[in-house]
Amino acid sequence: MALHDNDTILRVQDLSVSFRAYGGMVRAVRGVSFDLRRGETVAIVGESGSGKSVSTKAIMGILPANAVIEGGSVLYDGMDLTRLGEEEMNRIRGRRIGLVFQDPMSALNPIMKVGHQITEVLRKRMNKHDAKARALALMEAVGIPDAPRRFNQYPFQFSGGMRQRIVIAIALAGDPEILICDEPTTALDVTVQAKILDLINQIKEERHLSVIFITHDLGVVAHMADRVNVMYAGRIVETGTAEEIFFEPAHPYTWALLSSVPDLQTHERLMSIPGTPPNMIYPPRGDAFAARNQYALRIDFEQEPPYFSLSDTHRAATWLLHPKAPKVEMPEILRERIKRMKEEAAHA
Amino acid sequence: MPEQENVLEVKHLCQYFTTGRGRKRMTVKAVDDVSFTVRRAETFGLVGESGCGKTTTGRTIIRLYDPTSGEVRFCGREISGPMTPQTRRYLTDNIAMIFQDPIESLNPRMTIEEIIGEGLRTRGIKDKAEIHRRVLQMLAKVGMTEEHATRYPHEFSGGQRQRVGIARAMIVNPQLIIADEPVSALDVSIQAQVINLLNDLKAEMGLTILFIAHNLSVVKYFSDRIGVMYYGKMMEIARSEDLYAKPLHPYTRALLSAIPEPNPLTERKRRRIDYVPERDHDYSVEKPSMVEVEPEHFVYCSPSELAACKAMLRG
Amino acid sequence: MMIIEKGRPLPESLANLPDALFEPVGAASAQDEAFKTEPVGFYRDAFNRLRKSRLSMISLYIIIAIILLALIVPEITGYSYTQQNVKAKNLPPKIPVLENLGICDGTQVLTNRKKSSLENPRRFPEGCVLEILNEYDVNGVTVVDVLVDAYAYSGVPDDEYHWFGTDYLGRDIMTRLFRGTRVSLLIAFISVLTNLIIGVIYGSIAGYYGGKVDMVMTHFAEVLDGLPYIVVTILFMILFGSGMFSIILALTVTGWIGTARLTRAQFYRFKGREYVLAARTLGTPDRKLIFRHILPNTIGPLITRSMIAIPGAIFSESFLAYIGLGIKPPEPSIGTLLSVGQDVLLQYPTQTLFPAVLISVLMIAFNLFSNGLRDALDPTRRGEDV
Secondary structure, eight states: OGGTTTTEEEEEEEEEEEEEEEEEEEEEEEEEEEETTOOOOOEEOOTTTSSSHHHHHHHHHHOOTEEEEEEEEETTEEEEEEGGHHHHHHHTTTTTTTEEEEEEHSSSSSSSSSHHHHHHTTTTOOOOOHHHHHHHHHHHHHTOOHHHHHTTGGGGGSSSHHHHHHHHHHHHHHHSSEEEEEEETSOHHHHHHHHHHHHHHHHHHHTTTTTEEESSSSHHHHHHEEEEEEEETTTTEEEEEHHHHSSOOOHHHHHHHHHHSSOOOOOOSOOOOOOOOOOSOOSSOOOOOOOOOOOOOOGTTTTTOOOSSSSOOOOOOOOSSSSTTTOOOHHHHHHHHHHHHHHHHEEE | OOOOOEEEEEEEEEEEEEEGGGGGGGEEOOOOOOEEETTTTTTEEEEOOOTSSHHHHHHHHHTSOOOEEEEEEEEEEEEOOOOOOHHHHHHHHHEEEEOOOOTTOTTSOOOOHHHHHHHHHHOOOOOHHHHHHHHHHHHHHTTGGGGGSSGGGSSSHHHHHHHHHHHHHTTOOOOOOEEESSSTOHHHHHHHHHHHHHHHHHHTTOEEEEEESSOOHHHHOSSEEEEHHHHEEEEEEEEEEHHSSOSSSHHHHHHHHHHHSOHHHHHHTOOOOOOOOHOOOOTTTSSSSEEEETTTEEEEEEEEHHHHHHHHHHH | OOOOOSOOOOOOHHHHGGGGGSBBBOOOOOSSSSOOOOOOHHHHHHHHHHHHHHHHHHHHHHHHHHHHHHHHHHHHOOOOOOOOTTTTTTTTBBBBTTGGGGSSEEEEEEEEEEEEEEGOTTOOOTOOEEEEEEEOOOOOOOOEEEEEEEEHTTOOOTTOTTTBOOOTTTOOOHHEEEEEEEHHHHHHHHHHHHHHHHHHHHHHHHHHHHHHHHHHHHHHHHHHSSSSSSHHHHHHHHHHHHHHHHHHOOOOOTTHHHHHHHHHHHHHHHSHHHHHHHHTTOOOOOHHHIIIIIHHHHHHHHHHHHHHHHHHHHHHHHHHHHOOOOOTTTOOOOOHHHHHHHTTTTTTTTTHHHHHHHHHHHHHHHHHHHHHHHHHHOGTTTTTTO
């Protein structure tokens, strides 16, 4: 099976995470599996509460205290990260896996000079002078002009975009091979976002990084991802290459997601998904999306669908792909849009 | 295009905020000489990045702030002058606002019925049955039911709360709605619900909407005309098709180029355009002003830039 | 995780699924989820949470019990708080039933008595000597420590009980203590309530209008806060005499400032909230904005603060009494009782013990209760754990 080649650098298998909450256990992640290959960007896309952020926090071992990893493994370099102790995990975090968070202000220490925050990671391995030189090089690499002066400034003296660059510089300081970005541009303006995305792409190329990119913005996914995992209610409902997800989506949730946001050419009425995501203290029987799904079959309410492969890289968890299911086409608005997008691409 | 009635006219509106005292006194020009008009039954989109003054513009129009200078007229009547009870009444009867944050914008101590009915009570309606009836009517319009009326905001999801916010604004039958980032705090699947609802209400009640947002795709989808703001100034005003097809101001072009589109084929090859005011303009000799380059298309530019724009439109 | 490869036959379990299961259900069935619970108002919700906190409920019961005792006890002991009895001076506690267990049995150890005087019925009435504890010689005289029934020793009838003993004027301490509790609580409640009213009004005005009004009002409060409070109190005592009025005045003259600051801060926090702005855009008048939209949000912290202020006021009153600025005798308060008791602390420790225990219990109960109240009224914890 093609998903199992030697390039795989990180493998998440059947990961399940729950939160203890008032009223019971919230099943935030329910059996998530995916591979990350060397040099590629995997995007995890979903709405708030879909479990996309929780799964990456589980990978990094930074889950909040009320979270429990109920099963599964995260294989990296012969180790299962879910079983490592805090100390071993610390050695991996920052050095081999870097993290970029959504809110750069809370990721930085407000009373520490930014230069110091970058060198902190480096100081374990080199002397002060080398660390500073390297930090300055990093700051320049992430596009901070006038690095020597900026080195001695505090986070509040930076704009949002510049702060996020600092966070990226810190993430890169340990020279990691995996970069996990958790909504790194959600708090930023579009023009700044564009620059940060280009920066992440550029350093990914230069350093041959593998990137896990979490976002809710499909435009950003299109810009960044080689492969895409669509998450809903704690499960990956569809996975495939970016082309497959955007041009041949197979899961009704992916359809709905793609056709519920207007792009610059949309005129038609938007397809809205009725209702709200289910309460994950009581995950519904069968397919969690069934109740909001206008293409739902009776079996969707009875039994959880397996993954049906559409190609070597593309599979979706929906009963619509079962041979006995009625033939259902994707919504008109989406088909139109995909046609238009393909034309545009041909033009460009 | 036939001349349409201007519902809202904003002329040279300025809103400065001062902070500090004495030597530390600083003036922030949140809105600086902004002019535009909104016509009956159209949606005018106001777009820009954080800190560009779009929210302040909306709040100044509805007089949450007192304008520093300039003039705002609603159906020809000035609403930017001193606030008499009559003017306030006129303003609040005709203009209503929808806010961004579905959590922050509803009083946690009040039930949905109290929240939606407040506008009626403020207008002196005392009859409880009447208020109840109209609240239920409004709830039905935004797709909610009677049983929601007795509930408190924290029991609702973001999309539902935003619908309550819309109902609260709509119940006084305003002519103009100022919608300040009504969907940006919502999940994508919920955004469509709210956008569709606003569209339906607009068609049904003949509303005029001033739509303020940072997401150009949403603004473009929703608006008939769009104004682009940058650091307190209006950069370009055009019909939304024109703005997208032939953006003239370099900032508009930068903004358009920065929007990631859900198309992996084009997106990977996209080149972003940077906007650097110091590089892109030379205003040392010529002063810029708002000029109508072609019908319905205004750009903030200097005379020589105007020539360039016209050349661009021809070419 | 089950993956069905493309082009491969389906596993049996999936291939044999009945056709009926694959019928479309039609339009999405999801509506806005119906509510399964009753709507819960804010205070109801807070009360539910308060009720769940065992510690606060126990504290609340203790507080209620003490208030009830303060109301009832002085009326039923059979003694009045002013009634002096020269014979029954400094008696130890004596409580029915308990006396049989050997505690609070009205006994007392007298030290360094001439052994010979024990025989003297005028000094030691018949049967009052219970036990001779130590016997030693001092300069050839045999001296003893002796356990006596203090009531018999003082010549008080055997059926007379002073549960907490008596003071140096022979007044019943229990009567005086609960009478004093009444006075202390009254002082505390009145002063806290006054502080609350003044503070809320002052803080609301400063916070709502802001700008210059706020600046002037804040500065005035700061100046007032700078006045030395003991000096002010003495001044009041001179002016109005040492009565309850002076003490309440002393407790309110600067006491409201904290409440005012809190209210002002809450107003600053809430007046820019989107829902307040929304109400303003609907033309809601200032009065309604203050009372309906902003003030209710400050009530939680205000109640909590006032609750915490009550033991504070009781303690301040005691402190004033302790340094001699207390309420006018013979009216007791917990503070004056403590003050009197500490004069004879070494000889008659029970005279300090009971007021000290009571004030401690009262303060701990109020503090625990207000902590629970703070958690219950915390709006971020709405709907939790109910």
